[in-house]
Amino acid sequence: MSGKVRYKPLYLQVKDVILTRIEHDQYRDGESIPTEAKFAEEFGTSVTTIRQALTLLVNDGMLIKKPGKGTYVSKQKTKLRFFSWIPETKRGEEILTEVITRFEQKYPTITVECLPTPYNQARKNLMQLISGGNAPDVVHIQSHWTSYFASIGALEHLEPLLDKGNLDNRFYEKDLVAGMYHNKLYSVAWGVCPVSMVMNTYLIKQAGLYPLPSPMTLEIFFECCQKLDHFYEGEDKYCYALNVSTDQESDFLTIYFFLLAFQGSFVNDRGDVIFNSPGNVAAFTWLRNFVRSVRVFKSTIHDIRKRFARGDIAFIADGPWIKYQLEEYTGAPFERNFEVVLNPVQNPGAKSRSWNYNHALAICSQSQYKHQAAQFIDAITNDYDISNLYYSQVGHLPANRTYLSAPMYDSDFFNTYKQQLTHASCINAHNASFSKAMIFCTDAVKKILYEEREIEKELNEKEYYLNMLYSD
Known part of the structure; x- marks a missing residue:
């Protein structure tokens, strides 16, 4: 994954081989498996090594030892509990049900129960399950939540569990690095999700502004928004939208690409806070002037998406999951009403930058079925049929970078997000x-954009507190 050789003990390798045979019905439910001595002869190892492997499979519920008779494949299926917010919409529920059904058909010894949660309550609900000793086996999180949950011991180290091919085919800087805590991997991207601009093509065309360059310079974007305001004057229409909610992460993170356009950031690669950098000062200066000068809709992300789908907002910034959500709101294919455009740049010829708001998967340390949980993650992120069934409908870019060239991702929607990914990082x-x-x-953000706080003073003050927080 990162240049390190990953060693897997022999007994775990043996366990994996036997488990694969069980899952592919080479050893059927209720039937006996070969003796320890026969396995030892087949694998060229000691009986002790075989016994270690079989004991783990017995503990996982895959095998049953019958004294005096031998070892048999259990008829009882392993049930995994999967925590996710994808089912909070009807379309999301349909897609996830289809993915789980496909997985269970391919892995008949495992069943998956989905534990749905609203996105805006996901972190709190997950914490309650973990604190109550009732943690799910597999959890759907944002990649930037990883460090917190790993720091309290809630997540399992993934490198010994996940398939090496799955890890080797992933992006490092755009995926795996986000799941690291203290140099260990605790989560992996379910989908790679660069944030990009999305426009309502109907509003743009009605105003006579279509087509637009991609990327636009910030100056052109600003002028476009002013023209939209003038064209739709007196109507309940907005040129842009900003997230304003109780979600203390997304309100800042949804404007983060504007900071990147000015070479701003939050922390550098070493983890040092650089919140009062010249780039951030310039970005917030531009943003405040923008918010003062044009009509910007301010609400929760859910309200923003609904109003955008209705044709009330011209531009929003969002991740590629916007595909299935807008299709559910409108009942029409994404391309009929919307188009993805690269994030604005400061100067002509500059690179359009973004960051990856990756949906991620992790295994809870409380899980009794970590191996099966890892198989589930491997399948829904790396199995060609199962993973691409999900990605092609939801809109995420595949975690396996070799799948990006597949025909199903050759569309304006996916091609623009792939282009945005080129200069996106975690x-x-x-x-x-x-x-x-x-x-x-x-x-x-609140004080600078809406309460007229002096920009450099506010950023200096916040950097002071952030340094105190990060030094603990």
Whole structure:
């Protein structure tokens, strides 16, 4: 994954081979398997090694030892509990049900129960399950939540569990680095999700502004928004939308690409806070002037998406999951009403930058079925048929980078997000206090954009508190 040789003990390798045979019905439910001595002869290893492997499979519920008779394949299926917010919409529920059904058909010894949660309550609900000793086996999280949950011992180290091919085919800087805590991997991307601009083509065409360059310079984008305001004057229409909610992360993170356009950031690669950098000062100066000058809709992300789908907002910034959500709102294919455009740049010829708001998967340390949980993650992120069934409908870019060239991802929607991915990376969220830091960052957004606070003074003050937080 990162240049290191990954060693797997022999007894775990033997366990994997036997488990694969069970899953592919080479050893059928209720039937006996070969003796320890026969396995030892087949694998060229000791009986002790075989016994270690079989004991793990017995503990996992895959095998049953019958004294005096031998070892048999259990008729009882392993039931995994999967925590996710994908089912909070009807279309999301349909897609996930289809994916789980496909998985269970391919892995008949495992069943999956989905534990649905609203996205805006996901972190709190997951924490309650973990605290109550009732943690799910597999959890759907944002990649930047990883450091916190890993720091409290809630997540399992993944490298010994996941298939090496799955890890080797992933992006490092755009995926795996976001799931690291203290140099160990605790989560992997379910889908790679660069944030990009999305436009309502109907509004743009009605105003006579279509087509638009991709990317636009910030100056052209600003002028476009002013023209939209003038064209739709007196109507309940907005040129752009900003997230304003109780979610202390997304309010800041949804404007983060504007900071990147000015070479701003939150922390550098070493983890040092650089919140009062010249780039951030310039970005917030531009943003405040923008918010003062044009009609910007301010609400929760759910309201923004609904109003955007209705044709009330011209531009929003969102991840590729917007595909299935807008298709559910409108009942029409994404391309009929919307188009993805690269994030604005400061100067002509500059690279359009973004960051990856990756949906991620992790295994809870409380799980009794870690091996099966890893198989589930491997399948829904790396199995060609199962994973691409999900990605092609939801809109995420595949975690397996070799799938990006598949024909199903050759569309304007996917091609623009792939282009955005070229200069996108993961935000440095390795500090376990990252989510607390977002409270300070969001407060700075509020005070600068809506309360007229002096920009450099506010950023200096917040950097002071952020350094105190990160030094603990």
